[in-house]
Amino acid sequence: MKKPSSFAAWQEANQVRREAIIEDYLQYLGKTRVRVRNPTDLADLVARHIAQVEDGPCNKSTLMRNFRYKAKILTYQAEHSESGSRSLRPRGVTDPSTNALVTIAKLEAGNLKREVGRLNIYINSLEEQLEQYQQQGRQRLSELVAHKAESGAHRISDYEFKFVRTCQALRALVSHMNLVLEVDTKAQRILDRSKRRNNVIVDNEIAGPFIEWLASVSEEVK
Numbered sequence: 001m002k003k004p005s006s007f008a009a010w011q012e013a014n015q016v017r018r019e020a021i022i023e024d025y026l027q028y029l030g031k032t033r034v035r036v037r038n039p040t041d042l043a044d045l046v047a048r049h050i051a052q053v054e055d056g057p058c059n060k061s062t063l064m065r066n067f068r069y070k071a072k073i074l075t076y077q078a079e080h081s082e083s084g085s086r087s088l089r090p091r092g093v094t095d096p097s098t099n100a101l102v103t104i105a106k107l108e109a110g111n112l113k114r115e116v117g118r119l120n121i122y123i124n125s126l127e128e129q130l131e132q133y134q135q136q137g138r139q140r141l142s143e144l145v146a147h148k149a150e151s152g153a154h155r156i157s158d159y160e161f162k163f164v165r166t167c168q169a170l171r172a173l174v175s176h177m178n179l180v181l182e183v184d185t186k187a188q189r190i191l192d193r194s195k196r197r198n199n200v201i202v203d204n205e206i207a208g209p210f211i212e213w214l215a216s217v218s219e220e221v222k
Contacts, residue, residue, distance in 0.1 A: 018050060019068060025049045026076045039064070039077045046073060167213045185211055 025046060036042040043060040046069075050058040063069040174181050174190065181201070182191040188204035188211045 015066070015068060019072065021050055021053055022046055022063075022069060022072050026072065030076070030080060035080070036077070039073055042077050043070075043073050163209070164213070167210050170210055171214060171217075183211065183214070185215065188212075 029045070034045075036045065040060065043063045047058045047060040047063055050063075063073065174183055180193055182193050183189075184191055188208045189200050190202040190207050192199040192201050
């Protein structure tokens with residue numbers, strides 16, 4: 001396994017230390033009334049401060065060539081630029097790298113705006129489709145309910161007809177076998193006349209509907 005380079009480690013530590021110096025100075029600068037009109041002037045102020053802290057030379061060009069240092073400087077400039085400042089105008093930016101970053105930022109902003117526009121159109125389309133589906137669903141549900149209600153009414157009528165036919169057949173059977181069978185209308189049971197005990201052939205739970213129908217028919221006859 002290759003050992004990490006001592007020079008790379010020293011270089012990384014040096015960059016981290018300088019980043020901390022830059023951050024502290026920019027925080028201090030943000031609390032003052034000092035204003036700079038472009039990133040190059042800001043880099044010059046930062047370079048002078050680093051030179052004082054490190055007690056050695058520091059060039060603004062060196063800071064702007066380092067991506068990490070440059071990002072902090074441009075971020076501060078963008079956040080603290082005054083209205084009408086040339087720092088946000090490509091014409092006022094003389095540094096090629098900064099100009100490229102501004103151009104890229106504008107392109108990304110334009111792309112983002114177009115994406116948001118397309119997304120809004122897509123969302124509106126989905127909302128319209130959802131509304132259509134909901135309307136169709138409500139209409140379909142109403143149709144299904146009406147259809148089921150109509151079908152249910154037909155089934156109920158059919159069951160009622162069959163129930164009447166069954167009761168008529170049972171009455172005819174009981175009448176034919178009146179010497180053997182007895183209909184107890186009070187207890188709603190059908191009894192076996194040949195027995196005195198355990199003579200219930202059909203109890204009230206099963207015979208009840210038939211006896212109720214029989215009573216209603218008798219009332220109609222009267």
